[in-house]
Amino acid sequence: MCFIDKSMKVAQNFNVWEISFFKLYLVVVTFILSILFPILLTANLWVYVIATVILTIITFKIMIKQQGNFYKTAFTKWFWVHIFKKMWMFDISIFKLTMVSFGFLLAKLFPVLLTAHIAWYIAVACTFIWYYFHWVFHTK
Numbered sequence: 663m664c665f666i667d668k669s670m671k672v673a674q675n676f677n678v679w680e681i682s683f684f685k686l687y688l689v690v691v692t693f694i695l696s697i698l699f700p701i702l703l704t705a706n707l708w709v710y711v712i713a714t715v716i717l718t719i720i721t722f723k724i725m726i727k728q729q730g731n732f733y734k735t736a737f738t739k740w741f742w743v744h745i746f747k748k749m750w751m752f753d754i755s756i757f758k759l760t761m762v763s764f765g766f767l768l769a770k771l772f773p774v775l776l777t778a779h780i781a782w783y784i785a786v787a788c789t790f791i792w793y794y795f796h797w798v799f800h801t802k
Contacts, residue, residue: 665798666751672797673754685761687790692765694783697776703769710767717760724753 676684696702728749749757769776 668798670751670754672794674749683790683793687787688758688761689765689768690783690786690790692762693769693776694780694787696766696769697780697783702766707770710763710770713763714760714767717756717763721757721760724749724756728753 673684
């Protein structure tokens with residue numbers, strides 16, 4: 663089985679906690695990119711707000727379309743719900759773009775978040791990468 667197939671299988675089985683950790687990873691990687699390439703934050707604030715709102719609406723539409731009664735499932739068995747279960751790679755990529763645009767919005771609104779040492783952000787990112795590869799290579 664190729665790496666991408668195994669990776670999608672692992673991502674589709676993430677529960678709510680693992681998806682929250684994935685969101686944190688994406689925002690932290692965005693902070694790393696913002697520190698390394700400050701030109702990424704030179705656009706007007708409204709560009710980040712509009713991009714985040716549009717991508718969030720698209721993401722929720724995809725989740726509702728794929729999950730059916732998403733809200734009922736989310737509020738009854740919220741810990742064990744697998745939001746990505748029926749999502750394809752494109753749908754998960756839209757989710758990733760949403761979190762990256764949210765990370766840029768946070769970095770633009772609160773520049774103090776970029777004053778932490780980059781090693782802390784790299785440590786958080788490497789922790790998620792280790793966790794993810796652990797699941798990918800130990801999934802049958």
